[in-house]
Amino acid sequence: MSTRLVDPRSHAALTPGPWWRRVEWSSTLWILFLLVPFSIVVLADGLSASRRACGLVGVTSFAAVYAWAISTSPPWHSVPPDASLSEQLAPLLPGLVPMALTTALSLPGLGWATGYYLPFLYAFILFTTPARTGLPVVVAANACALWAALMLTPTAEAMWTILGSACATPTIIFARIGDERSRRRLAAEEELNVVRQRERIGRDVHDILGHSLTVLTLKAQVARRLVGRDPEAAVRELDEIISLARSSLADVRATVTRLRTPDLASQVEASRTALRAAEVTVSLEGDPQAVPSGQRDTLAWALRETTTNVVRHAGAGHVRITLAPGLLRVADDGVGLGGAVPGNGLSGLRQRVEAVEGSLSVTSPDPGTGRGTLVEVRLP
Template sequence: MTGPAVGAGTGPARAAQEPGPTEASLPGARPADPWFRRIDWEASIWVVLLLAPILAVARSGLAWPVRAGTCTAILAFIALYLHTVNVMPAWTALPEHPSVRAQVAPVSAPLLGLVILALATAPVLGWWTGFFLPYLMAIVLFATPLVTGVSVVMAVCTTACLAALGLSDGEEIWPVLGSSASCAAITIGRISAEVDERRRSTDRQLAAATEREEISRDVHDLLGHSLTVLTLKAEVAQRLVRLDPERAEAELAEIVSLSRQALADVRATVSRLRTPDLAGQMEASRTAFAAAGLRAAVSGRVQAVPLPQREVLSWALREATTNVLRHAGASQVEVELEAGRLRVRDDGVGLRGRAAGNGLSGLRRRVEGDGGELRVLSPLPPRPGSAVQGSQGRPGTELEVEL
């Protein structure tokens, strides 16, 4: 139901005027998607059905101010609905065990506006105002947890059907029943999406458990073999110290070589298991920026980020911190964290004159593997309220991860 924020990945007009590489020139990077690819067509295409009441009202014999007002309300409903479904966070972006306020806050204002616009058409459409019901319930279903969404849909549809039966002569029940049937179909789609998400979550957990088991086996095999060989050679060297010093020295040299190789093998294996912790990485980045003398503004709560998103955002923050400290030459850095999004801005030298390493390419693969998108922009796109802005000669860089 949700789609990426329209315009989030496009560069500013100023970026086209300043020289230097943009996101498209980075190894492993790609240009921002055009606007039509950032629209959630699966949710947006259904507004075509709202052309029917517009045409019906336009061709009616009502006075033109009434027709104009009703058609305007329907068009405003379409515009607000399209905006809402393309920018609102999905239920997967909610924190674990969200409060009622956390569930309702993102959609309460747009839902209120949509309800007002729908009711504005009631004097003309009558019970056919129920035509708007599936659009409202779709937003509720895909922006809230499953239990909350289904409960609201059942309550609203039941109330609408009972009202149509009790307040009309019975004929008006059909448009309400039709809308309720559409809501039921949308509910089935929401349940299917929930099942798919849980299956993906289970697959991720199984993959992590399998990897941990493999690493455990690798560490056991490495240490078991290496320590056994080292022990045997140490015993041989101990016996040869007085009998044959030269052979003992050779054995000791082999022990040193084997120890270094074993240490390298263990480090390589353990690095596969070293998953960064988002809370720890936030604190580590804040400390590193302070130690480097940067003015850092770090905002956001780790608790607001759903658990499945924390690992990839931790990797992204680690990579962004490394790039700022090693390459940016910045004086200010800004870190913004929220559910499904991480943005890091610096006012440094930008990306001109240096080639990106493997870090961004690897991070992009990791982000896209979780169904997200990585955007790296230089010069900085202007953002109202941000204290970090680019300047001539110091265009800055923005790294943004959206899940």
């Protein structure tokens, strides 16, 4: 059995809402710098109409392709630590190939000014591959670009165009390293917060049990002394013991419920482990850290329940899990419901989801594959 972790930024596939919410704007806005090569083509003297058209269409197409590729390609932090080199580079091809084609289309109109594309190509590679792969590739490519600028460019203007674009590479590298450090710091802070929360709940349980058991012990001793000489008083003490025990049990259950509330990232790993043990292949799309904190508890409960159902009832060989802000989608290729009514687990999950104004849908067979079951949870 193999587990493949894929985490596309594909807001088109994952993020509900209007199209503008599906674009990775922080990276896409850099295409405004492509106005420079666009203006070069517009203002160039002596270009034929066909070459000028190739240049304009090429620059526009490159900008569109880059925006699409950076918004839909798997980010670097989604690549499994044990992924081979081919597994790391394969997700780049759907973005790099059209970018290479649009670069070739731009050449008749831009010539050496296509060097303005280099920072975009480097950023795409660095932010979609682990540093151990992306950095050597970009450094080697940039070295080749510098060599070409110094040895092959026919004019000083062309040389400085390539050199200027190549010199932007350190900035992109520092941004990539900063992104990785930031994610590691946030992950460490979240893990520390989880530890603190568990310690606090542990103290709550200790305080509740310590106080309650002490009082129960004292009252039991009093009741024992009163059994012989004042049975009615002993009964009153026993009634108070029962009432206190019930109250303490309710407090403990409430505290333990908070303790048992699953963390979404932890539940993702727990689900992968459970499905692996059941010999089920998993495809995971989406990053738990991208889900707003207020939605994580509900989606974690939903993922726990759907994982349990798949392991116990589905008879599936493959499960596809999709995570995004406000969305959990779990699709399996198992036997499906076969007309059976969803059990208490899904009914309880529906109540939990609707309590936060969300919706739960269970579709069998899955419309996308024609078999199995599709469970979808959407939160506002």
